Amino acid sequence: MLRYFTAGESHGETLVAFLSGLPAGLAVDQAFMDRELWRRQQGFGRGGRMKIEKDSAHIVSGVRHGKTIGSPIAILLENKDWKNWQEILPVEEGDPAKHKRVASPRPGHADLAGALKYDLPEARYVLERASARESAARVAMGAITKLFLRELGIEVLSHVVAVGKATLAHADVAWERLQQLHAQDEVLLNCADPETEARMKAEVDHALRTGDSVGGVFEVVAHGVPPGLGTYAQWDERLDGMLAMAVMSLQAVKAVEIGTGVESALSFGSGVHDEIGYAAEKAGESFTRFTRKSNHAGGIEGGISNGQDILVRGYLKPISTLRRPLGSVDFETREPVKAAYERSDVCVVPAAGVAAEAMVALTLAKCALEKFGGDSIGETLRNFEGYKHQLQQF
Numbered sequence: 001m002l003r004y005f006t007a008g009e010s011h012g013e014t015l016v017a018f019l020s021g022l023p024a025g026l027a028v029d030q031a032f033m034d035r036e037l038w039r040r041q042q043g044f045g046r047g048g049r050m051k052i053e054k055d056s057a058h059i060v061s062g063v064r065h066g067k068t069i070g071s072p073i074a075i076l077l078e079n080k081d082w083k084n085w086q087e088i089l090p091v092e093e094g095d096p097a098k099h100k101r102v103a104s105p106r107p108g109h110a111d112l113a114g115a116l117k118y119d120l121p122e123a124r125y126v127l128e129r130a131s132a133r134e135s136a137a138r139v140a141m142g143a144i145t146k147l148f149l150r151e152l153g154i155e156v157l158s159h160v161v162a163v164g165k166a167t168l169a170h171a172d173v174a175w176e177r178l179q180q181l182h183a184q185d186e187v188l189l190n191c192a193d194p195e196t197e198a199r200m201k202a203e204v205d206h207a208l209r210t211g212d213s214v215g216g217v218f219e220v221v222a223h224g225v226p227p228g229l230g231t232y233a234q235w236d237e238r239l240d241g242m243l244a245m246a247v248m249s250l251q252a253v254k255a256v257e258i259g260t261g262v263e264s265a266l267s268f269g270s271g272v273h274d275e276i277g278y279a280a281e282k283a284g285e286s287f288t289r290f291t292r293k294s295n296h297a298g299g300i301e302g303g304i305s306n307g308q309d310i311l312v313r314g315y316l317k318p319i320s321t322l323r324r325p326l327g328s329v330d331f332e333t334r335e336p337v338k339a340a341y342e343r344s345d346v347c348v349v350p351a352a353g354v355a356a357e358a359m360v361a362l363t364l365a366k367c368a369l370e371k372f373g374g375d376s377i378g379e380t381l382r383n384f385e386g387y388k389h390q391l392q393q394f
């Protein structure tokens with residue numbers, strides 16, 4: 001059973017990720033992991049912190065001689081900024097005069113709800129854990145599960161379909177185009193269309209100029225997923241439900257969509273459902289001879305993957321830290337004041353897309369291990385081959 005957790009504060013010493021339940025014998029590629037972490041740090045509109053951090057996954061357990069050994073994997077990610085925070089946020093009692101209070105909660109942030117819940121006089125500890133810095137730990141775990149999924153022929157990538165009002169008109173981007181996008185060593189807004197990307201950049205520029213922030217929409221695409229992951233048999237085993245939770249759990253995501261879910265709700269059934277065909281000759285790499293004319297369902301029907309690409313969109317609210325802050329209340333005096341400002345990002349849609357890839361990969365890996373099992377990668381692959389044979393005989 002695949003299980004995963006993270007720990008760590010945004011300005012603490014390290015982030016920690018735990019990943020337990022992967023089969024033994026999976027080759028772990030450190031350069032790939034660090035490239036995934038690098039991808040999450042890119043994008044136009046990130047703040048000064050990204051100049052400080054250069055994330056790298058420091059694996060301390062569960063991997064020996066370059067391969068998983070079936071034991072829990074623990075990963076450390078150093079916060080380079082810690083050297084500036086050691087006295088502000090020490091583990092031991094420290095000097096209270098050096099603490100850095102977050103005096104007035106930011107609307108949209110966890111500040112107020114978190115302070116009320118944990119009975120904290122101000123929001124410092126709340127933002128330390130609520131911060132999207134935590135998503136770096138998810139990307140580290142997601143990178144290892146991506147390597148596992150690759151063994152099954154599954155790849156997961158993302159692209160940005162909207163930043164503010166700038167929207168990609170034709171969002172059905174070819175898989176090859178996504179691969180090209182991800183081979184690039186420079187990331188602007190991770191949009192497949194350069195003209196749209198320029199309009200997206202203008203939205204971020206506007207937010208930068210006006211002390212504002214801007215949200216948007218990313219799409220995660222999982223390619224090569226076999227039919228049969230997830231099930232309608234029980235409510236919490238539905239793949240779409242699991243993916244929705246995984247992606248919704250990312251900081252600043254306020255809505256999740258599978259395929260063209262939102263548009264479909266406003267359409268007639270005849271325009272939405274993906275007609276089924278059959279190719280007598282076995283077509284290329286597909287798992288079965290059944291074909292589809294479209295993919296509005298986003299690769300999931302009845303909570304089960306259907307063999308088409310899985311498409312999951314996340315809708316991000318604009319970052320809640322504004323250089324031109326909104327109205328709030330001082331925690332101590334209860335007087336009206338402007339919300340606190342701390343160094344922050346202005347737009348994080350491309351980065352959130354990378355973090356969502358990790359969450360989708362973790363979810364798919366969990367479902368694949370539930371279906372195929374295996375304590376060694378060889379055993380998993382044998383079971384998978386048997387299932388593929390079954391599909392071909394259908």
Ligand code: EPS
Nearest residue numbers: 047049050131132133136342343344345
């Ligand atoms: C974040 C605020 C900024 C971001 C941070 C998330 O950090 P800081 O307050 O240190 O400038 O840069 O994101 C990351 C550090 C990261 O790695 O993504 C927030 O409040 O959520």
